Amino acid sequence: MAKTKRVLALFLRFLAIGATIAAVIVMVTSHESSQVLDLTFTAKYSDDKAFKYFVIAEAIACAYSLIVLFTCSQSSLARLILILDVVIAMVLSSSVSAAVAIAHVGKKGNSHAGWLPICGQVPKFCDHVTGALVAAFAAAIIYFLLIFSTLYSAQNPLFL
């Protein structure tokens, strides 16, 4: 039982690392230029603070999971790791949502505020961002599953 639990945690940790690396790479390589009325319009992730936060948050989550994977086998650290997993899950879900909010304006615009959509001009950029968002959403779900499995599989009643 303890071994199955450990294998599941390792598997989820690897999945989380894969998903966060994919999110960072796909977002960082989302760069496209297009010609609009003699003007060159360039879209890149670093143009928006939400996308920058997204990349930083995913990179931190990835580094954290790598550190946990290669250094912490002591069960005395289980409680600390669980608390840090909660922090990372919150950071990941916040970074995905901030990026989704901006991506939605980029795709649909906001007629009330007069913000026009830009995905018509830079469709490849938008595809990259969408891919990064899907990977990051998966990473947030995986972190929740990690927390859930840790809490669910603790064999004794936890709390007084």
Added chain:
Amino acid sequence: MAKTKRVLALFLRFLAIGATIAAVIVMVTSHESSQVLDLTFTAKYSDDKAFKYFVIAEAIACAYSLIVLFTCSQSSLARLILILDVVIAMVLSSSVSAAVAIAHVGKKGNSHAGWLPICGQVPKFCDHVTGALVAAFAAAIIYFLLIFSTLYSAQNPLFL
């Protein structure tokens, strides 16, 4: 010790309810019209999906904490409540971030995408949104403290 823990949890739960109610009320009442070149420009929270999501998420968190406060005194539900606290903390942090991302564009604009700031036209709307964001950020922190205190104060080592 067990009593102190319970009082702290109750206190944090009340704080969370207060913060989420404040966030919902301040956001829902953020409504302002202004005259721009003979056109009436109206800003309200329901113009943007991120703000709608924000209101729904804060309301769900508030309702959840009320239900926990008035129905669950059994310690057998402690594990379920902890898992739901994690879900709510993730939902809250995501709703705050989505709203912050849009509010930032509303305040500063995004010159790369050609999105102009709107806070010059509707400053009171922006003040309301800022207030709601501060309350919601506090609520997310309080939920994290709830989770932290539950995990930290469990007296036995939790995990195999």
